[in-house]
Amino acid sequence: MKVEGTLRVPSDKSISHRAIILGSLAQGETLVRNWLRSADTLATLEIYRALGVEIEELKEDQLLVRGKGLFSFKEPNDILDAKNSGTTARLTLGVLSAQPFFAVLTGDSSLRQRPMLRVVRPLREMGANLDGRGEGKYLPVAVRGGKLSGISFFNQKASAQVKSALILAGLHAQGTTEVKEPYLSRDHTERLLKLYEVPIEVEKGEKGITVRVKGGYQPQGDKEIFVPADPSSASFFVALAVLLPGSELVLKDVLVNPTREGFFRKLKEMGANIEYTNFREVSMEPVADIVARYSPNLKGVEVKPQEIPSLIDELPLLAVVATQAEGKTVIRGAQELRVKESDRIKSTVENLQRIGAKVEELPDGMVVEGKTPLKGGVQIATYGDHRIAMAFTVAGIVAGEFNELDNPSCVAVSYPLFFEDLKKVLRN
Numbered sequence: 224m225k226v227e228g229t230l231r232v233p234s235d236k237s238i239s240h241r242a243i244i245l246g247s248l249a250q251g252e253t254l255v256r257n258w259l260r261s262a263d264t265l266a267t268l269e270i271y272r273a274l275g276v277e278i279e280e281l282k283e284d285q286l287l288v289r290g291k292g293l294f295s296f297k298e299p300n301d302i303l304d305a306k307n308s309g310t311t312a313r314l315t316l317g318v319l320s321a322q323p324f325f326a327v328l329t330g331d332s333s334l335r336q337r338p339m340l341r342v343v344r345p346l347r348e349m350g351a352n353l354d355g356r357g358e359g360k361y362l363p364v365a366v367r368g369g370k371l372s373g374i375s376f377f378n379q380k381a382s383a384q385v386k387s388a389l390i391l392a393g394l395h396a397q398g399t400t401e402v403k404e405p406y407l408s409r410d411h412t413e414r415l416l417k418l419y420e421v422p423i424e425v426e427k428g429e430k431g432i433t434v435r436v437k438g439g440y441q442p443q444g445d446k447e448i449f450v451p452a453d454p455s456s457a458s459f460f461v462a463l464a465v466l467l468p469g470s471e472l473v474l475k476d477v478l479v480n481p482t483r484e485g486f487f488r489k490l491k492e493m494g495a496n497i498e499y500t501n502f503r504e505v506s507m508e509p510v511a512d513i514v515a516r517y518s519p520n521l522k523g524v525e526v527k528p529q530e531i532p533s534l535i536d537e538l539p540l541l542a543v544v545a546t547q548a549e550g551k552t553v554i555r556g557a558q559e560l561r562v563k564e565s566d567r568i569k570s571t572v573e574n575l576q577r578i579g580a581k582v583e584e585l586p587d588g589m590v591v592e593g594k595t596p597l598k599g600g601v602q603i604a605t606y607g608d609h610r611i612a613m614a615f616t617v618a619g620i621v622a623g624e625f626n627e628l629d630n631p632s633c634v635a636v637s638y639p640l641f642f643e644d645l646k647k648v649l650r651n
């Protein structure tokens with residue numbers, strides 16, 4: 224088996240969520256071109272509709288968001304459901320904190336186990352009234368929003384969801400809201416705010432990055448946002464091209480924002496043949512076509528804690544690739560993986576062991592030793608986690624036989640047509 228041809232994978236999930244949320248807060252229309260229509264982003268769409276925003280799905284993956292400005296939302300008349308989406312939940316808690324009404328946010332059984340205090344605590348400090356299960360640790364969380372004041376917050380985990388929640392709350396707050404982080408986490412909220420003409424200050428110092436936003440600036444609508452292809456979705460195909468002899472694949476229009484392309488950088492460091500062409504800027508984001516080719520001499524690498532945010536969602540897949548690289552790959556400082564859609568350290572290690580890889584679990588990562596021949600046709604426990612499902616589909620193809628996923632449909636969270644796209648580029 225090899226992969227060949229050209230593919231445009233679905234659009235970026237992080238930017239699609241933010242286009243809906245910021246479009247809803249803007250004064251004037253936003254036309255979102257190529258938005259990602261997946262389970263996660265549909266959860267966001269439904270929540271902002273329930274808050275009274277008119278959002279229309281047009282043909283060809285276009286979305287028209289008719290924003291009426293800050294403080295134009297209405298009290299929802301039922302519980303809001305973020306389903307499986309951490310980004311929807313955490314960013315929306317930031318928005319709800321500033322609204323002068325009552326709202327309750329919940330999610331599916333996975334999201335209800337994921338930590339919310341990381342946003343609840345600083346939002347309380349800004350003056351919002353939030354309560355929830357385990358005193359605000361878990362969803363459902365009830366919010367009675369109100370007048371907020373800016374705070375200065377140290378974002379220890381470099382979480383983009385926490386940073387974005389506070390920036391969104393800060394837009395509505397009195398004074399300046401400041402978020403400092405040790406390393407830059409994905410910065411799509413900041414870039415989109417620039418598109419919406421909101422002054423936002425980003426200061427890069429020796430000890431990290433500080434983002435400042437002053438309350439009271441109304442995001443200006445009548446904008447178009449082009450959403451590029453999602454690098455996290457492209458990664459599965461880049462991995463296949465690199466691992467399958469004779470492969471050459473072009474991935475079109477991929478977001479190559481430095482806070483997101485860590486997986487491609489790491490693969491290059493391992494010795495993979497990956498090139499960017501047709502580099503350009505679209506809606507404030509760097510975009511390129513990626514050419515990936517079979518790369519027979521991969522070497523194990525070390526992933527350092529400061530590199531983690533830029534490839535956090537690709538780590539299960541990186542571990543799969545590492546089984547085919549000579550020597551050790553060490554992933555450390557990735558304890559955040561334990562609180563994703565599944566405990567991704569456990570779900571990755573457990574499934575890697577099932578397929579015959581040499582792997583050792585660490586509290587904050589794992590060590591993979593290659594090169595190991597993989598078993599295919601193995602039963603995979605996805606834990607309902609889309610990225611585990613796709614990473615171990617890649618592993619099966621590399622092994623020469625598709626693995627059996629217990630829940631293949633969970634790919635719909637970010638990539639509803641993943642298996643169809645695979646068929647388009649796989650050749651015997």
Ligand code: S3P
Nearest residue numbers: 237310381382383384385535536
């Ligand atoms: C996301 C941020 C990351 C990432 C998630 C999407 C975002 O989470 O893992 O898939 O869109 O802001 P953290 O902010 O928890 O690191």
